[in-house]
Structures are given as C-alpha cells and as structure tokens.
Amino acid sequence: MFKIMIVEDDPKIADLLLSGIQKYGYEVVKVKDFHQVLQEFEQVKPQLVLLDINLPSYDGYYWCRQIRSVSTCPVLFISAREGEMDQIMALENGGDDYITKPFHSGVVLAKIHSHLRRAYGEYAARREEPVMEHEGLILYPERLELQLGQSTVTLTKKEADIIESLMERYPRVASREALLEKLWDPQAFVDENTLNVNITRVRKKLQELGIEEAVLTVRGSGYRLNVTWQENRR
Structure with missing residues (x-):
C-alpha cells in the first residue's frame, strides 16, 4: 500500500484530502508539527507528498528542499498561489507538479496515481536494472x-x-x-x-x-x- 503524506496547515483542506485519498486505498498521514516536517517525513517514509506553500515557520519551498536532500519521492505542491513565478519556484525547489486551489478531488487523485505509477510502477516486475x-x-x-x-x-x-x-x-x-x-x-x-x-x-x-x-x-x-x-x- 502506498503511503502519502499531507503537509497542509488548513485543517479543513487537510481532512478533505485525507478522506478523498483514503477512499482509493492509500494510507494517508497528516503532518501535525509544521516545525518538524522533515523529521516526520523520515519517520513516515511516504511514497508521495502533498505540500502547501504557505506554512507556519518555513514555507513549502524550504521543506521541499529538505525532503529532496534525503528522498526523490514525488512532491506535489498544492497552493492558492496562481502566479507563474510560484509554479516556477515550486519546480526549481524540487517539486514534481503544481495544483492550484480550489482543486477538484478527481484531478488530485489522478495526479497522485500518475506520479506513483511513473515513480514506482517499473518495480512491479523483477528484471535486470536498466543502465x-x-x-x-x-x-x-x-x-x-x-x-x-x-x-x-x-x-x-x-x-x-x-x-x-x-x-x-x-x-x-x-x-x-x-x-x-x-x-x-x-x-x-x-x-x-x-x-x-x-x-x-x-x-x-x-x-x-x-x-x-x-x-x-x-x-x-x-x-x-x-x-x-x-x-x-x-
């Protein structure tokens, strides 16, 4: 079962994401301490992260860079910021995708499935490592x-x-x-x-x-x- 970590400080949005994603069989963990995001990431070891930009203390760009220092798992930004520069910053800081709020749950789930398939689908069959x-x-x-x-x-x-x-x-x-x-x-x-x-x-x-x-x-x-x-x- 794939494990997904939600880094979102708005409780209503976090709960909406959690309930929608769990319905499709994923294990979902919400970050509670926004000052210890990397520590929670290393404890949870998720296969994908949903990450807001506006967070207490440090922003999502910072935490994405921290995650990138220890993992290459897909990181999908979810933010109310719609500016082009925000999207560029998300990619520059290690993000794999960008979803703007308000979002459609179907789009979020489709992107989650797509990134998981691309990141881990090749490991389904055992074969010699390609080089x-x-x-x-x-x-x-x-x-x-x-x-x-x-x-x-x-x-x-x-x-x-x-x-x-x-x-x-x-x-x-x-x-x-x-x-x-x-x-x-x-x-x-x-x-x-x-x-x-x-x-x-x-x-x-x-x-x-x-x-x-x-x-x-x-x-x-x-x-x-x-x-x-x-x-x-x-």
Missing part, C-alpha cells in the same frame, strides 16, 4: 542517479526522464513535444515554462558533474545532448 551510457556518462533510471567517473548526482524522476530521452535520441534532437509527452500526461495542461525549468535543472545536475553546455537548445525544434567532448576536459 544507459554515453561517452562515460552513466544513467541509472531506476536509482535516479547519474554518474561520471567517480562523481554521482541524484536526480528527480523528471530529470531522469529528460536525460533518458536525450540519450535515446542522440545524436538526433529530442523534440519539445516528445519530452512533454514523456514527462506529463497528455490531458494535463503544462505551461511552456515548465519544460524550460526542468531543462535548466538537468543542466545544473550535469554541471555538478563538471559538464558544461551538455544540453544544447535547437531553436524551433527541441534539445540535443552534447557531451562527446567531455572526457578530454575532465
């Missing part, structure tokens, strides 16, 4: 890890999906349409900036490994991997 390699850059899509030499960085699920797509299509261009289809459900509305933000995050992870300009923007088409020269520069 992708290009010019010394090694992607472990199930571990959500990217390795170059002795250095390793942890990825979010969407970051891993983007790198996997770029590797699969190399030396061809991965179109924006193909990336959007891989990362999000077709029926979901995705703002144009959302993919840009995720590409920026991928570039930062590659920079942590010492690879600069690893993802090239092909104007009017999409993105292409560009790490063929990296071994000579390290």
Whole structure:
C-alpha cells in the first residue's frame, strides 16, 4: 500500500484530502508539527507528498528542499498561489507538479496515481536494472542517479526522464513535444515554462558533474545532448 503524506496547515483542506485519498486505498498521514516536517517525513517514509506553500515557520519551498536532500519521492505542491513565478519556484525547489486551489478531488487523485505509477510502477516486475551510457556518462533510471567517473548526482524522476530521452535520441534532437509527452500526461495542461525549468535543472545536475553546455537548445525544434567532448576536459 502506498503511503502519502499531507503537509497542509488548513485543517479543513487537510481532512478533505485525507478522506478523498483514503477512499482509493492509500494510507494517508497528516503532518501535525509544521516545525518538524522533515523529521516526520523520515519517520513516515511516504511514497508521495502533498505540500502547501504557505506554512507556519518555513514555507513549502524550504521543506521541499529538505525532503529532496534525503528522498526523490514525488512532491506535489498544492497552493492558492496562481502566479507563474510560484509554479516556477515550486519546480526549481524540487517539486514534481503544481495544483492550484480550489482543486477538484478527481484531478488530485489522478495526479497522485500518475506520479506513483511513473515513480514506482517499473518495480512491479523483477528484471535486470536498466543502465544507459554515453561517452562515460552513466544513467541509472531506476536509482535516479547519474554518474561520471567517480562523481554521482541524484536526480528527480523528471530529470531522469529528460536525460533518458536525450540519450535515446542522440545524436538526433529530442523534440519539445516528445519530452512533454514523456514527462506529463497528455490531458494535463503544462505551461511552456515548465519544460524550460526542468531543462535548466538537468543542466545544473550535469554541471555538478563538471559538464558544461551538455544540453544544447535547437531553436524551433527541441534539445540535443552534447557531451562527446567531455572526457578530454575532465
């Protein structure tokens, strides 16, 4: 049974989410101490987090960064903030999706199911762990890890999906349409900036490994991997 943690300081909204999600067989835990969110997360060990932005003490962006320091589980922001910058900030701080209030319970449940399926569905069948390699850059899509030499960085699920797509299509261009289809459900509305933000995050992870300009923007088409020269520069 998947366990979901709700970080929402409005009791009515938290109870609404809890009752709606429990009906579908998920185990649900509400955070009670909003000054100890990370500690509760580490105790509960949920497979997915629903996270509000406006919280006592520290905001949701802060707690998402703390969660990201120990876990790659899906984090879905739920907030009354509708501004573009708020959504960008949520993604920049490690979030996987953004749901605005007031929300429809069916949409929340569909997104929960979708993210759980994407994050954990591949573990249903036992098989050899897939590994992708290009010019010394090694992607472990199930571990959500990217390795170059002795250095390793942890990825979010969407970051891993983007790198996997770029590797699969190399030396061809991965179109924006193909990336959007891989990362999000077709029926979901995705703002144009959302993919840009995720590409920026991928570039930062590659920079942590010492690879600069690893993802090239092909104007009017999409993105292409560009790490063929990296071994000579390290």
